[in-house]
Amino acid sequence: MKEKINEIEKQFDEDSKNIADLSSLEELRLAYLGKKGKITDLMTYFRVVPAELKKEMGMLVNNLKNHIEESIAEFKQKLADKAVQEEINRAKPFDITLPVDTGVGSLHPRTIIQKQVVDIFSSMGFIIEDGNEIETEYNNFIAVNVPETHPARDMQDTFWLDNGEVLKTQTSAAQNRILRTYGPKCKVLFPGRCFRNEAIDASHENTFFQIEGVVVDENVSVANLIYFMKKMLNGVFKKDINVRLRPGYFPFTEPSFELDASCPFCGGKGCSTCGNSGWIELCPCGMIHPNVLKIAGVDPEKYNGFAFGLGMDRLVMIKSGLDDIRHLNAGEVKLLRQFKTKIN
């Protein structure tokens, strides 16, 4: 009996070497574990085994059966693995370098940059407002302290309309309404489109965008103005930008400043963007003229504030890399659609 068991085990190990696929494995299984298989066969011998050896022989038979079952399972797994591997080997490699069409269009670069500026000021608690493009002479000039004799009120510089209104020459035209709506304590940002009656060239447009901001409260200082401008420019350029003020003159503010930003490209060393000066003129600003506050019903003895008019188009050109301002109003789809919806 014992020999028989050993012989079957040897035979199995020998037979199993020839397993190539699932069907030969099944044949093998039937040959050993099937109804007429060798293990079933062995049971006929078992009956004649003396009772004292039955326990031992039973164990041996069982061991053999387990061995065969496990081996077959193992073969089965190996065959399955092999089949998967073959399937993988047969797979056609995709071309992972193919271009994709996201179908995404584009925002105008002004919209993208404006959103960046708006987000920065929103985060600092500014109300975001809006203004008309056609304004009365009162709002555009008188309410912001531009005297009757100022050259800006001549035909040459301003688009006057046949009903006596004007295409607004600066975003400050909305100041009066905004101060009356939100004043005297307020922080408001209002982007808008402005117009000047002048010849167009690579750096001059008759239609351009500004972003105006006003802050009115008690005890507002030039130091506060510098702070906000610096925070805004740091946010827009995503790096530490220095700002400097130079004397300027605008009727709506007193004192008035020209604000320069240190060139974000050369860090102030001088390059082609900043005309080798290290500085970029970006933003006329100043402390709101007491007359402007008074006209808007704000007591200039109690409150003061600052205002700025960021030259959006200049900022857009610097950030987008466009070299001619005329592109901004030209509707050149092939150019514009390269911007997608983000600019760093």
Added chain:
Amino acid sequence: MKISLNWIKDYVDLSGIETDEIVKRFNLSTAEIEEVEYMGAKTHGVVFGKILEVKPHPTNAHWHILKVDIGTKTLQIVCGAPNVREGMVTCVATDGGCVNGFKISVAKRGDIDSEGMCCSSAELGIGSDNDGIMDLVGDYPIGTDIKEYWPVDDIILEIDNKTLTNRPDLWGHYGMAREFAVIFDRPLKKIDVADLSRYNALKKISIENKSKNCYRYSAISAENITVKKSPDFMKIRLTYCGMRDINLLADLTNYVMMDVGLPMHAFDNNVVKGIKVVDSHEGTKMLTLEGEEHTLPENAVTICDQGGEPVAIAGVKGGLKSGISDSTTSVLFEAAVFNSTAIRKTSRKIGLVTDASIRYEKSLDPEKTTLALSRMIKLLCDIDSGAKVTSALSDSYDYHYPKLSIEISPKFISNIVGENLEEERVVKILTGLGFDVKTSKNGLVVGVPSWRATKDVSIKEDLVEEVARMFGYDNIEPKPLKFEAVPVALKRDVLLEYESKKYLAEKYGATEVHSYIWNYKDFCEKHKIEHPSYIKLMDSSNSGQDSIRSKLAPTMLKFFEENRNSLDDIRIFEIGRVVTGLDEQKLAIEKKHLAVLLASQTDSEEKLFNEAKKIVVDLAKTVVGLDVNLKRGETSSYYHPVNSARVVSRTDDFGEMGILHPTVKKSIDKRFNVCLIELDFGKLAAAPVYYKKPKMLSKYQQVNMDFNFLVDKKLSYGEFESTLSKYRNKISNGFELVDIYEDDSLGDRKSITVRFELGSFDHTLSGEEIEKFRGELIAHASKNNIILR
């Protein structure tokens, strides 16, 4: 304006300060320096020489061979100047030298060795004469480098005129010098002038002022002027400051202007003996110094002689007949101040902008006239010792600016600046700038000097600027602002504007464009596109583009036309302003519109239309939260009369959309199918949004059931839907469209497949319930000519 640092140094000692520092501080404290020019830097090795011999050149009839004594030796020089003569003293550039960047070396000129170059004043960059080499009369040290004798080396600062707009005091060197004195804390020297009171006994010149725009007219006369040429230093300074040297009297008027900042004029005293200032009649003619005739507008301030003959356009230009020439020996000097706006208007109207007019536009100080005349007489008598003053200072001073005095405290200044400014510092700065500062119990009482009181400084805040700019804006530390934390109002249409743009770009692949606010008349007329306008630009220099648009669509079509040759498919949009009418006060009714244009060479018009409808419905629903639909109705004439529609909600009309009218389509480009959308974005963004609670889901099983109906081909889905919806049954949760099918085999009918959802909240539906629903629905449909297929 160009200013000379040599000139500035007449009045303030800037020794020991680097040019870079001078430029930087001036930029930050006063005005913008656009350019720094280092005059004389490219000139060296030029000496005074004397021509000993002049011989003809063998091959070039225009040239001469000169022997020139330059002290150490005699040079042979071939010279092409026509004015050479023996005994002439001139400037000689020697071998290895440099004339304004042009290198000099020994060379052959027509086979003759030339060992240097005789120079004209223009070649050296120190004068305007280029007709011949310099012909120096006087005692010049032969062999000496001209730089040792003349102030050829100078630094010229070109100041941006725009930044001086509000500073009438900075249009001459003395005013500029005051700024430098305060910036660098150095004393300002007094300007050297003649004492005119010694001529008080002389007869006065008659001055009759009949113009309210002439604030002050001062004059003085002199005779026996024999010196014709200005001193070299004066010519050099004028040249460096961008003026031409002409003759002594003309140069003197320019020099005094550049010195004290007040334009001057010199009349020939033989022609002009007395002065009348009048406002012109329209059509008055004037022949100016340059020989150009100008017709004066009405009410231009005009200077006339004793007989009433116009001799100068006040503040702009002198007349030819009364002007000085090289032969003038007696002269009447004018120093006057006029109303700035009057001068600006005259200058603009006659199209003549001069050094004088740009200064007068800035509101000059009338106190300056006597300063200018006394400076003039001082310079004249120093240069021409024979010159004799022939009149007393004559003066008609008819408008005095009010004397201004401003109360201010250092604390007020400190609060606005955001830095602590001590009283001592404030007083020092203001005093340095010429303000008269007295202390009072509330702070300071500051008297404004006349040269700042014409418009520039009038309120406390103006003084803050004076102190702050001299303190240095770069010395102010940025400081955050403390604010009450209150919720910020969010403007819905501003938020939605960006969201809508992003939605159109990201989901629908459209490109945002920006266009102008006016109509393109030529384009619209060419393609027969209506472009109504309610308001026009007054200045029609903007040719053909003077009407303000009331719709965005025409501009979108223009962009389409411009892009159609570079792209097969175009999707663009804009949110922009239009004017849709005038209100009762004739003010513009301004609206914010949204326009989208879809153009394609491959997609059918119907496909584009359906895509556009999807955009409209999706945008309204997703971004705004509003249900909109299309409705037949009148649209602009560039739309297709049948396949265009109004965009409406249950209560409002927001605009229109549709494919192009065949005429417009063919006119622009028939290859393209085009669909347009134009909505009143402001109205859309402001529309009230109704929130619908979601339908709860039943825990019992729901059943979907499809029905395939045959209907008349002409029946719209909307009509079908509303008819079918009239059958109500509480087990129905409504239906949706699955498919619409049209085929010739169906004749004049089409097939519509819809899917009903059936269910109940309290039980699972029985077969009988469903069967009953089916039967009733079919019966209802067939009564309405909707037949189950």
